[in-house]
Amino acid sequence: MLNNVNYVDRRITKSKNALKEALLVLLLEENIDHITITDIVNEAYLNRGTFYKNYQSKEEILDEVLEDVTADLTKAFRAPYQDQQRLAVKSLKASTVTIFDHVAKYSTFYTLIFKKNRYPEFQHTISETLKSLHLQDFSNISFNAKINREFLACYRAYATFGVLKEWVHDGFKYSAGYMADQLVEILCSSQGGDIYRVVI
Amino acid sequence: MLNNVNYVDRRITKSKNALKEALLVLLLEENIDHITITDIVNEAYLNRGTFYKNYQSKEEILDEVLEDVTADLTKAFRAPYQDQQRLAVKSLKASTVTIFDHVAKYSTFYTLIFKKNRYPEFQHTISETLKSLHLQDFSNISFNAKINREFLACYRAYATFGVLKEWVHDGFKYSAGYMADQLVEILCSSQGGDIYRVVI
DNA sequence: ACTATTCTGTCTACTATTGAACAATTCTTA
DNA sequence: TAAGAATTGTTCAATAGTAGACAGAATAGT
Numbered sequence: 001m002l003n004n005v006n007y008v009d010r011r012i013t014k015s016k017n018a019l020k021e022a023l024l025v026l027l028l029e030e031n032i033d034h035i036t037i038t039d040i041v042n043e044a045y046l047n048r049g050t051f052y053k054n055y056q057s058k059e060e061i062l063d064e065v066l067e068d069v070t071a072d073l074t075k076a077f078r079a080p081y082q083d084q085q086r087l088a089v090k091s092l093k094a095s096t097v098t099i100f101d102h103v104a105k106y107s108t109f110y111t112l113i114f115k116k117n118r119y120p121e122f123q124h125t126i127s128e129t130l131k132s133l134h135l136q137d138f139s140n141i142s143f144n145a146k147i148n149r150e151f152l153a154c155y156r157a158y159a160t161f162g163v164l165k166e167w168v169h170d171g172f173k174y175s176a177g178y179m180a181d182q183l184v185e186i187l188c189s190s191q192g193g194d195i196y197r198v199v200i
Numbered sequence: 201m202l203n204n205v206n207y208v209d210r211r212i213t214k215s216k217n218a219l220k221e222a223l224l225v226l227l228l229e230e231n232i233d234h235i236t237i238t239d240i241v242n243e244a245y246l247n248r249g250t251f252y253k254n255y256q257s258k259e260e261i262l263d264e265v266l267e268d269v270t271a272d273l274t275k276a277f278r279a280p281y282q283d284q285q286r287l288a289v290k291s292l293k294a295s296t297v298t299i300f301d302h303v304a305k306y307s308t309f310y311t312l313i314f315k316k317n318r319y320p321e322f323q324h325t326i327s328e329t330l331k332s333l334h335l336q337d338f339s340n341i342s343f344n345a346k347i348n349r350e351f352l353a354c355y356r357a358y359a360t361f362g363v364l365k366e367w368v369h370d371g372f373k374y375s376a377g378y379m380a381d382q383l384v385e386i387l388c389s390s391q392g393g394d395i396y397r398v399v400i
Numbered sequence: 401a402c403t404a405t406t407c408t409g410t411c412t413a414c415t416a417t418t419g420a421a422c423a424a425t426t427c428t429t430a
Numbered sequence: 431t432a433a434g435a436a437t438t439g440t441t442c443a444a445t446a447g448t449a450g451a452c453a454g455a456a457t458a459g460t
């Protein structure tokens with residue numbers, strides 16, 4: 001009767017999350033090669049058998065973390081213009097900017113890659129994701145025909161990336177809400193008149 | 201073979217902790233009477249059956265939280281003189297002061313009682329615990345015969361209590377480490393010459 | 401007062417996680 | 431290189447947690 005499952009059992013979700021967070025915490029201190037499966041399950045407060053039922057290797061966990069992060073980053077970035085046809089920078093509300101909440105949610109991951117400078121390829125994935133979002137979602141990103149839209153998307157993506165990175169690097173010195181306020185101010189002062197056509 | 205258990209299954213620990221934290225989070229927003237069992241298990245991301253397997257009522261959870269907090273508070277308070285016969289205030293190391301880490305660990309609970317001013321009787325339990333610790337652990341707390349040791353213990357307990365409360369009330373504005381530094385400075389300046397006989 | 405809705409407490413069949421044990425393998429380090 | 435220790439990957443029976451269903455109680459809305 002319960003043979004055909006189209007839901008994910010909460011136990012699986014929780015065990016996997018615990019294993020992911022545990023590995024990230026351990027990675028803050030040492031290289032992945034020096035981390036044993038036993039270390040991970042101890043940190044995750046799980047039986048070793050549970051690791052093997054959910055994953056084949058340590059690396060598989062990391063892959064899934066990156067999937068989680070990019071998916072959630074995308075969702076957070078899009079939050080201000082979710083279900084909108086247009087995005088007027090001038091009337092952007094800071095409360096709809098959730099990208100800093102996203103970073104806080106994955107603080108261990110971002111601390112690992114931004115502060116400890118581990119897995120530089122992950123940094124690249126983050127910035128590439130931001131660039132793609134600018135490029136794909138804002139069809140008319142460049143109003144000036146002389147400006148290559150690829151370059152503009154790159155410019156804007158790295159600008160945001162830098163703010164996120166500095167925030168993490170300084171140990172989340174300010175609240176996510178304050179950071180959102182600041183970002184909105186910056187966007188308004190530089191692109192206040194822009195209205196982007198949204199294409200999700 | 202597994203009939204006689206002298207350990208606590210990790211699943212029980214985790215489920216109970218999730219239910220405790222969930223109830224506290226919900227209590228930040230509304231009165232316990234308006235919180236349903238369904239609310240709690242949703243917040244805890246657990247099946248309702250799990251609630252009933254571990255607890256009889258919402259109130260039972262709260263009782264257990266208070267037990268947890270007082271036990272951990274006691275352990276944290278004693279950390280600086282654990283396994284010592286004497287405690288010389290002058291040579292007290294801030295790194296051994298873990299009472300602020302304890303409060304951070306139970307931040308939801310302390311925010312509830314200190315910031316939201318819910319369950320004033322719990323505040324009393326905390327201050328009473330601190331008073332008992334001074335009184336029981338420091339056999340020679342009062343060096344001046346004219347000073348009633350009960351009153352002195354009360355005075356010192358509430359002093360600490362106040363610092364904890366203010367810290368929570370201001371939303372954990374400073375780090376636990378900084379707070380420990382400050383407390384040690386205050387203790388040194390006022391009781392720097394004291395050496396307490398420890399009786400645990 | 402009546403009704404629709406939510407919440408409760410309990411139940412069932414199923415399954416993910418559990419502690420423990422084990423031989424095989426890999427690391428230490430002497 | 432040899433011996434000792436730690437880690438691995440797998441197994442087992444036991445059990446806590448799972449989704450879902452249910453009837454009855456409490457609650458809200460009209």
